[in-house]
Amino acid sequence: xxxxxxxxxxxxxxxxxxxxxxxxxxxxxxxxxxxxxxxxxxxxxxxxxxxxxxxxxxxxxxxxxxxxxxxxxxxxxxxxxxxxxxxxxxxxxxxxxxxxxxxxxxxxxxxxxxxxxxxxxxxxxxxxxxxxxxxxxxxxxxxxxxxxxxxxxxxxxxxxxxxxxxxxxxxxxxxxxxxxxxxxxxxxxxxxx
Numbered sequence: 001x002x003x004x005x006x007x008x009x010x011x012x013x014x015x016x017x018x019x020x021x022x023x024x025x026x027x028x029x030x031x032x033x034x035x036x037x038x039x040x041x042x043x044x045x046x047x048x049x050x051x052x053x054x055x056x057x058x059x060x061x062x063x064x065x066x067x068x069x070x071x072x073x074x075x076x077x078x079x080x081x082x083x084x085x086x087x088x089x090x091x092x093x094x095x096x097x098x099x100x101x102x103x104x105x106x107x108x109x110x111x112x113x114x115x116x117x118x119x120x121x122x123x124x125x126x127x128x129x130x131x132x133x134x135x136x137x138x139x140x141x142x143x144x145x146x147x148x149x150x151x152x153x154x155x156x157x158x159x160x161x162x163x164x165x166x167x168x169x170x171x172x173x174x175x176x177x178x179x180x181x182x183x184x185x186x187x188x189x190x191x192x193x
Contacts, residue, residue, distance in 0.1 A: 020117055020175075020184050020185070020186050020187070021109070021114060021117065021186040021187075022114070022115045022116070022117045022118070022123075022186055022187040022188070022189055023105075023108040023109050023112035023113065023114055023115065023186070023187075023188055023189070024108075024112050024113045024114075024115045024188075024189045024190065024191050025094050025095075025107075025108050025111065025112040025113075025188060025189075025190060025191070026094060026190070026191050026192075026193050027094035027190040027191070027192060027193070028088070028092055028192070028193060029192035029193070030086065031079065031082055031083065031086060031088060031092055031093075031094075032094075032122055032190050032192060034082035034085060034086055035078045035079045035081075035082040036078075036122060036139070036141065036152075037082075038078045038079075038081045038082050038085070039074070039075070039078040039139060039152045039154075040141070040152060042074065042078070042152075042154070042168045043152065043168050043169060043170055044167070044168065044169075045167050045168045046165055046166070046167035047165075047166040047167050049066070049067075050067055050166075051066060051067045051068055051069060051070060051155065051166075052066040052067060053066075055070055055074075055154075055155070055167060055168070057077070058070040058073040058074040058076075058077040058154065059073055059099075060077075061073070061076065061077060061080055061097065062097070062099055064099060068099065069099070069155050070099070070154055070155045071101055071136050071137050071138070071153070071154045071155040071156070072098060072099050072100055072101045072103070072104055072137050072154075073099045073154070074154025074155065074168065075095065075104075075124065075137060075139060075154065076093065076095060076097055076098070076099075078139075079093040079094070079095065080093060094190060095107065095108075095124075095188075100133065100134075100135075101126050101127070101128075101134075101135040101136050101137035102126060102128055102133055102134070102135045102185065104124065104126065104137060104188065105126040105128075105135075105137075105185055105186060105188060108188040109186075112188070113191075115189060117186075117187060119140060119143050119149060119175060119187060120140070120143065120189060121140055121141060121142060121143060122139065122140065122141075122189075122190055123139075123140045123187045123188060123189045123190075124137055124138070124139055124140070124187065124188040125137065125138050125139075125140060125149070125151065125173070125175065125184065125187055126184070126185045126186055126187070126188065127178070127179045127182035127183065127184055127185060128182055128183060128185040129181060129182050130181070130182075130183070135182060135185065136155075136179060136182060138151035138152060138153045138154075138156075138171065138173070139151055139152045141170070146174070146176075147174045147175045147176040147177075148172065148173070148174050148175075149172075149173050149174075149175060150170055150171070150172055150173075151170070151171050151173055152168070152169075152170060152171075153168065153169050153170070153171040154168050155168075156168070156169050156171060157169075158171075
């Protein structure tokens with residue numbers, strides 16, 4: 001009997017923590033598409049040292065030093081470049097100017113509209129480390145079956161010719177599985193206006 005009570009107590013505590021949510025924020029449709037094109041053009045940019053080299057351009061809008069993680073910064077940079085190319089003001093960028101993946105999620109949760117979790121192209125997927133503000137964020141570029149998605153991943157790694165390389169890559173992810181020691185916190189979608 002005691003085991004059953006402990007089991008149900010665990011379920012009541014653990015299930016809300018495992019709940020994945022999606023929040024929708026507004027974005028100009030042309031800006032969203034242009035920012036995807038900009039981000040895709042960055043695939044193949046490699047680090048030369050730990051978070052250093054050409055990838056430091058993603059940190060420039062934040063006046064951050066080389067060596068700083070840039071997964072969220074790269075996504076913001078993509079929107080910023082799209083704004084420049086389209087002669088749009090910076091306040092057209094739908095995500096906040098932050099280098100924290102979970103900062104972007106917190107913004108969407110506070111200012112966005114909660115929606116049914118249906119993963120779509122251009123959604124941002126956010127992972128979080130347990131008991132930490134740290135995490136990771138990527139942009140979905142295609143949706144497959146069984147929870148499989150392809151993403152643009154800034155500040156990621158890939159084995160190339162037997163050697164681990166760090167930089168910007170297309171990654172195959174499954175939304176039903178954790179990423180390293182991080183669990184999926186949720187998704188950010190965009191409503192075009």
